[in-house]
Amino acid sequence: MAGIAVLCEVQGGDVSRGSIGVLEEAGRSGAALGVPVEAIVCGSGLDDAKLAALGGFGASTVRVADDALLASGIAQPVVDACATAQEAGGYRYWMAAASIMTADAMAGLAARLGAGIVIDAVELHAEGGALVTRRSGLGDSVLAHCGFVSAVGVVVTRANAFAATDGNGGTAPVERFAPSFRAWSQAVALVGHEDAVETGPDISAADVLVAGGRGLGEASGFGQIEELATAFGGAVAATRAVVDAGWYPYSAQVGQTGKTVTPNLYVACGISGAIQHKVGMQGSGTIVAINKDKNAPIFDYADFGIVGDLNAVVPQLTALVKARG
Amino acid sequence: MRIAICVKEVPDPTAVKRIDDGSHRLVRSGENTLNPYDRHAIEAAVQIKEGPAPDTEITIVTMAPESAGRSVDRALAQGGDRSVHIADEAAAGSDLLGTARILAAALKRELFDLILLGQQAADSECYVMAGLVAELLEVPCITQAASIELADGSVTVKRQVETGYDTVKAQLPCVVSVSDAINDPRYPPLPAIMGAKRKPHEVVTLAELGIDASTVGAAGAATSVGGLSKPAGRGDTIVLEDDGTAAEQLLAFLVEKKVVA
Numbered sequence: 001m002a003g004i005a006v007l008c009e010v011q012g013g014d015v016s017r018g019s020i021g022v023l024e025e026a027g028r029s030g031a032a033l034g035v036p037v038e039a040i041v042c043g044s045g046l047d048d049a050k051l052a053a054l055g056g057f058g059a060s061t062v063r064v065a066d067d068a069l070l071a072s073g074i075a076q077p078v079v080d081a082c083a084t085a086q087e088a089g090g091y092r093y094w095m096a097a098a099s100i101m102t103a104d105a106m107a108g109l110a111a112r113l114g115a116g117i118v119i120d121a122v123e124l125h126a127e128g129g130a131l132v133t134r135r136s137g138l139g140d141s142v143l144a145h146c147g148f149v150s151a152v153g154v155v156v157t158r159a160n161a162f163a164a165t166d167g168n169g170g171t172a173p174v175e176r177f178a179p180s181f182r183a184w185s186q187a188v189a190l191v192g193h194e195d196a197v198e199t200g201p202d203i204s205a206a207d208v209l210v211a212g213g214r215g216l217g218e219a220s221g222f223g224q225i226e227e228l229a230t231a232f233g234g235a236v237a238a239t240r241a242v243v244d245a246g247w248y249p250y251s252a253q254v255g256q257t258g259k260t261v262t263p264n265l266y267v268a269c270g271i272s273g274a275i276q277h278k279v280g281m282q283g284s285g286t287i288v289a290i291n292k293d294k295n296a297p298i299f300d301y302a303d304f305g306i307v308g309d310l311n312a313v314v315p316q317l318t319a320l321v322k323a324r325g
Numbered sequence: 326m327r328i329a330i331c332v333k334e335v336p337d338p339t340a341v342k343r344i345d346d347g348s349h350r351l352v353r354s355g356e357n358t359l360n361p362y363d364r365h366a367i368e369a370a371v372q373i374k375e376g377p378a379p380d381t382e383i384t385i386v387t388m389a390p391e392s393a394g395r396s397v398d399r400a401l402a403q404g405g406d407r408s409v410h411i412a413d414e415a416a417a418g419s420d421l422l423g424t425a426r427i428l429a430a431a432l433k434r435e436l437f438d439l440i441l442l443g444q445q446a447a448d449s450e451c452y453v454m455a456g457l458v459a460e461l462l463e464v465p466c467i468t469q470a471a472s473i474e475l476a477d478g479s480v481t482v483k484r485q486v487e488t489g490y491d492t493v494k495a496q497l498p499c500v501v502s503v504s505d506a507i508n509d510p511r512y513p514p515l516p517a518i519m520g521a522k523r524k525p526h527e528v529v530t531l532a533e534l535g536i537d538a539s540t541v542g543a544a545g546a547a548t549s550v551g552g553l554s555k556p557a558g559r560g561d562t563i564v565l566e567d568d569g570t571a572a573e574q575l576l577a578f579l580v581e582k583k584v585v586a
Binding site (some may be wrong): 011012073074075076079099100101103104105106107108109110111112114115116117118119120122127132134136137138140141142143144145146147148149150153156182183184185187188189190191192193194195196232240241242243244245250257264265274275285286287288294295299300301302303304305306307308309312313316317320321324 | 338339343344349351420421422425445449450451452453454455456457458459460461463464465466467468469471481484485486487488489490491492493494495496499504505506507546547548549550551552553554555556559560561562563564565566567569571572573575576578579582584585586
């Protein structure tokens with residue numbers, strides 16, 4: 001029986017921790033199904049000796065596509081590489097930890113192969129000789145048991161769903177392959193990049209985080225967020241939407257494209273709580289939400305929610321916390 | 326410039342959503358509305374038409390039951406010039422791949438320069454439709470656009486990625502999904518809402534698009550849902566409406582839980 005391929009994303013020269021977590025989970029599924037798991041790595045100037053270490057996380061073979069076209073973070077050349085690997089490997093399943101690039105790459109691969117695709121998978125199970133995922137739905141109120149009818153199945157797992165271990169120190173053979181690139185994959189190119197600049201305190205180390213979203217109305221709304229954070233002795237976090245809008249620095253961003261945080265207390269102010277934000281903060285100890293929209297998804301996973309005007313509640317809370325000294 | 330915008334009708338966020346125990350499909354019989362993320366894509370198209378390309382025609386493309394006409398009208402009111410509504414009972418039960426095949430078939434009939442989508446659907450939180458459709462159309466794809474610029478047959482997009490901001494340039498035709506940070510969609514004025522019904526509405530079937538019904542819908546689904554279960558919850562949630570004392574009650578809760586000393 002053909003095995004499982006895991007697309008392992010390289011970020012900043014290293015395979016992402018999220019990818020390693022999925023590789024290990026795929027290893028458990030592969031063992032239950034009796035099939036091998038291979039790691040597929042795409043990039044440019046990759047170090048084979050370093051990638052061999054993926055063997056310590058469950059890969060039986062590491063297949064590497066190394067080409068300048070694969071260094072841009074653009075998904076479509078990666079689709080081509082995965083499709084080339086599929087021709088040789090005949091995999092039954094493809095998996096990747098959700099990121100901006102991998103989600104697009106797995107979507108493209110599914111379309112190319114006529115394969116079913118399941119996104120936002122939070123569990124993988126071997127049932128009846130096949131892989132059956134648990135796909136979270138309706139604000140995480142239900143798990144749909146999604147399997148595949150098609151010959152190949154593609155799974156995008158929720159970011160941070162599978163934590164990586166330190167591995168067993170093993171190695172796997174590394175084999176290089178040359179993708180055949182399609183014309184449309186080369187009709188898109190990276191023409192500029194600005195690195196995220198780290199400013200302010202490290203929010204991943206903070207014990208208390210007070211986070212602001214679009215519901216603040218404007219950039220100046222962060223003033224009261226900062227005051228509450230100071231009263232708690234904590235730091236300020238922000239959503240992608242307000243960071244993109246320039247209201248607050250990137251280094252404060254929590255979520256799929258930002259940081260993953262686990263403070264003892266997370267106070268979400270004016271944040272609706274879409275899945276991309278949730279995956280970055282759901283491990284927090286106590287979650288408090290203040291939002292004027294009682295239907296906001298954030299209330300589904302908060303411990304304490306206040307439906308109301310944050311411009312009234314936040315200053316009151318700041319004064320009360322300060323008064324306790 | 327010819328712009329197509331793929332939109333989706335989703336259950337109204339104020340309605341209680343549930344999945345049918347028998348079919349394992351989302352029950353769509355309640356109040357429905359235009360996917361809020363799609364409004365950002367429409368606004369982006371309207372800004373292109375108001376700015377660099379005044380001769381732009383904006384086509385709203387959707388796959389939905391015939392009853393979705395109101396959501397199509399809503400999209401037209403916000404700035405669409407015409408609509409292509411794929412309505413066919415055989416499309417019901419389409420999974421992501423089936424939906425992409427149907428949208429791609431409708432998009433292939435015409436020559437669009439730019440195909441826009443919202444970043445995700447508010448009901449399924451699906452964020453991969455752009456990647457699926459682009460591959461089926463064999464055109465470049467850029468997702469999560471935080472800004473869009475058009476020049477000389479190409480589109481340049483700024484997008485946030487894990488390591489910062491990328492600027493990506495692609496040749497047209499191109500599929501672009503827009504981030505909800507790209508703009509603040511304007512609410513359509515009353516005359517636009519009234520005028521939406523008079524815009525050209527085309528309702529098409531799968532056969533008219535040349536789609537083999539066995540490759541889409543429930544019959545052609547590549548994925549299957551074998552059951553449903555309840556995830557382990559976080560425990561009880563306290564939600565209260567602020568009557569002026571919510572901050573005090575919150576602090577008492579945090580003190581009791583020893584989160585605050």
